Amino acid sequence: METAERFRAAVENGELAALDDLFTEDIRLYSPVTFTPFEGRPMVLGLFGVLLRTFEDFRYTGHFEGTAETSADGEEAPSEILLFRATVDGKQIHGIDMLQFDEAGRIKEFTVMVRPQSAVHTLGQAVLAGLAADGLTPGAAVAP
Numbered sequence: 033m034e035t036a037e038r039f040r041a042a043v044e045n046g047e048l049a050a051l052d053d054l055f056t057e058d059i060r061l062y063s064p065v066t067f068t069p070f071e072g073r074p075m076v077l078g079l080f081g082v083l084l085r086t087f088e089d090f091r092y093t094g095h096f097e098g099t100a101e102t103s104a105d106g107e108e109a110p111s112e113i114l115l116f117r118a119t120v121d122g123k124q125i126h127g128i129d130m131l132q133f134d135e136a137g138r139i140k141e142f143t144v145m146v147r148p149q150s151a152v153h154t155l156g157q158a159v160l161a162g163l164a165a166d167g168l169t170p171g172a173a174v175a176p
Contacts, residue, residue, distance in 0.1 A: 035137045036112040040092050046084050051077060055139050060103075062143040064127075065156030075168065076142070082162030086155070087125075090118040102132050102141050109133060109140070120158055125151040 035054055042050035052073070060069040061076045070079050094115040099108045114129045127146040134140040146152050 035133060035139060036095070036097075036114065036131055039131065039139065040095075040114060043080075043084070044090065044092060048077065048081050048084060051080055053138075056134055059139060060141050062103075062141075063159075064144055064146045064152050065159060078166060078168045079159070079163065082159055082166060082168075086120055086158045086162055087118040088120065090116065092116050100130070100132060120151065120155050123151045123154045125155065 039051065039054050042048075042054070055073045055076060057073050058071070059073055059076050060071050061079065062069045063079075070076050092114050096113040098111055098113075100111040101107065102109050109132045111130060111132045114131070116125075116127050116129065118125045118127075125146055126148075127144060130143040130145075131139050132141040132143075146155060
């Protein structure tokens with residue numbers, strides 16, 4: 033099973049431990065609610081722990097494969113976009129997860145886009161509260 037398929041299955045099944053070996057040690061996750069990325073496997077796994085508790089009725093609804101320039105080195109890397117829908121505190125969310133892979137097929141860069149703006153705000157509040165409750169500091173300024 034390819035990395036994106038394993039990632040999708042782990043998220044849809046709420047299996048946090050299954051994500052560990054899918055990420056590079058220095059993974060960067062670009063969030064719609066912070067200016068700077070979440071960096072490093074421990075922080076990103078902590079964030080996913082919060083997300084798995086926060087999203088209701090989370091499901092992937094499609095995918096696209098290709099390549100994209102990474103922000104880290106500007107080189108083209110194999111990429112996959114997963115479309116999703118979910119609910120957070122009664123707000124319907126539509127979004128995409130863009131996964132970019134290293135040479136070994138692990139996820140090295142992860143970008144999340146979410147709409148509508150009211151859902152971004154609700155998601156941001158829920159995630160930051162979850163990170164605080166878990167004793168994790170995002171190390172990033174939250175967008176207003």
